Amino acid sequence: MTGDERYSSPLSEDESTGSVVLTYGAPFLGTLLVAVGLAGGTLGGYAIAQSELGLCGNPTIVVYSPAETAQYTNPGGPTLERFSAAELTAGERHAFEEALRSPRQVADVRSEFVHRDAFRRGVLVTTGGTARYVTISSTNPCLSVDPLLFPLGVVAILLGILGILTPPLYRKLLEREERAGRTPR
């Protein structure tokens, strides 16, 4: 085989089927396992971390400016439930006020959310004589998957890495056997 062929031809003819399987098959299965493991491990791992770190269960509300609210108070528009700020629960009111202060006009409702259904449909909250349209922009539900996904995912990833590393490991094994003077299988 000439030098230029060595690097451009597909596979040398003396490569056995076993060699092809070890070179391409094992790493392919390994990569597949890593990909599946990443999916499962992420879900399982995050399900554990999410509730522990309090990353879920607090819906985000968005408060529209009085000008933007105008379209929801038109006579021909939808009929929305109206609240004064005092009617809201402490958690709801706190989130409402935080959203008013926030440049992004959003805030999380961090405690009891009694009027959740109304907020999901959209409500008009009046404070100081000004009505503002408020609605839930993201419910941030908690991830509910089997926590077993995490260890299974990790195992899949580890097995996958083993598969990916099969070709170099096999080469090293053969080299070691050759050095030891034994005939490689």
Added chain:
Amino acid sequence: MNRAVIELSIFGTVLCSCWLVFWLSRRRATQPDGGYQSTREIDVDLETLKQTVIHWTTTTNHREVGILYILFGTFAALWGGVEAMMMRTELLTPSADIWSVETYNALFTSHGITMLFFFVTPVFFGIANYFVPLLIGADDMAFPRLNAIGFWLLPPSLLLARGGLPAQVVGQFLRLFGVHGDLFRFFWTLQEPELGWTLYTPLSIQSPNPQVNFLLLGLHLSGIATTLGAINFIVTIAYERGNEIGWEHLDIFVWNILTTSGIILFAFPLLGSAVIMLLLDRNFATTFFTPDGGDPILWQHLFWFFGHPEVYIIFLPAAGLMSFILPKFTGRKLFGFTFVVYSTLGIGVLSFGVWAHHMFTTGIDPQIRASFMAVSIAIAIPSAIKVFNWITTIWSGNIRLSAPMVLCISSIGMFVVGGVTGVFLATIPVDIFYHGTYYVVGHFHMIIMGIIPFMMFAASYYWYPILTGRLYDRQLALFQSLLLVFGSVITFGTLIVMGLLALPRRYAVYPPEFAPFQRVATVGAFLIGLSVLLWLYNMLWSYWSGEPVRTADVWGLKRTQQFTREWQWFEGRLEERYGVEPTEPEITRPSSTTVPGEGSPTVLRSVEPLLRTVPRIAFAAGIGGLVGTTLMSGVLFTATILGIFDLSSFSELAELVGARGVSVGYLLFLAGGMTTWALLFAVFAEYLPGRPRIITGLAYATIISVGFALAFYTGQTGLQLLGYVVFVLIAHWFYGFGLAVTFQYLSSRWQVEG
């Protein structure tokens, strides 16, 4: 979950891992490079560092600017890729319980913008910067300083467009340390836009997020950078060619870059104008795109007049790479070179005439929609010409399944699927049904993933020896290519299936019954991600520890006389720098020859007479069709008098193209009889049953009469229906008779084989 911090962390981890691979491979680099010790030492003293920074920020050398473009594009691709992985992770579950809905919206917006504006165009500009001057025998680009400026406008434009993410992270850190006040408010207020990459109005006007303004400025700046680059390519190709390189000797890749640059010249300034108008609407109360005073749909018209050519701006360089690389691994010249060039130019022109097919669902005028449907379907023709030429180039070639070739062949497959699904989408009724579904996402990813990055990877492997003086790990490259293809087919094939099942796109929350499909698509996407990491590893590791190049003819191109100019330049450089002697293979043969069994002779010999006879065949078929349709009309006229055929069916035919009236319908009927069916007869006559030709004609007419009977049926029942069927059959036999006899007479008179 805190998306901003996580995204930056993953992105940072990928970049750090790259550096680690780089560092580890450098430590192992001990092999000679072209006969010299190859320890590419990096001196880390301050002075050297300073000089290196000054050198790379002020260089005007086309190859170095090219490398800067490629590095920048790769950086953006990794960033956009991380977002793709995050999106797919969110879609593992039906509800938005990993990222919030807002985060998901921001992810698909920034993914689209990053990939289209900051990944694809810069990488292709990088490849073109490096290789176009070499391929045309130029010393450098026509305007080297402008070239450098064109590149250096890109980093600030990326920062402007994507600044929301780092700003969010800074804002979070400031809040963590209790910092408040204006600085905090500035960073805390900026966030990644959640508009979709098309920035549709009125949402993009109403969004209070100030980052949208920076995004628009960033896009404008990137447009200026791209236009500067395009002007430079056009001038370079037109005026800097070597003396021996006329237009007829331009490489196919250069033709594609020239066409792409031409499209850029017309498309990007329009984006700039539209973006400025949007900025004015957002900040200075103009009403270009507002419902009161302006028109939100106007934005879509302007945007897509840029946006659809943009699709071809990113596709054509990939097609050029395919046409350039594919012949090298088949040992044959690109089949139909001239037609591939014409198809490229054709796409360049047609790309500006199809924008409204993105807007079929906006309620624009039905007749306008029909026209755009016609042009959108027509643009498939030059694309198909390319595909047929690629396949014909492979046909009976001496194929070497190296990584670039695997990517080329897979790309053709992906492009065919992406293209055919696109033809369906160009059809108004189908588009109205599938426009808002994953079908569209699957379709365009089949193309923009299936050919663009595939060809970039192929080019990176093919030209790796020139770029680095080393050879990459061949087995790893082959494995990576196969994995990439597998992952892409799984991912985007699944998206198409989900679209066919009518799953709406752009939503973070979806019905639970789609979860298995989404999970398969996500695992496929992770496979793509892993394959990209393997490519990165191969590129970085081989840069230091790869096999050094011992001959410039790495791919054995001299054997088929395809040792093109960039390799000749590389050979000269190796000899000049390292004293590597040029090699010459023992046996050579041309990649295109008329000797049977070598090159691409058989097809070429049979195609040339075919090209001469095709117009005659088409003309004979047309005349035959006219005679046949006239005879058929007589029978249909009789049927009309008898009351079993309704002329209103011709009106329905006219309505299909947005017109009215029996006469228009009849003219269309006549045109169809003279073109479509007559040409089909000319093509299939040899394979149809029956001899002599008149029997063939009758058989053909009998077959197509079924379609006519269904299409022109107007509710007849009982005996009327029986009469209708009988008359349709008789009318078609008359058509078949007239067509076959006339065709046979004319083709024998002109001595052409039908």
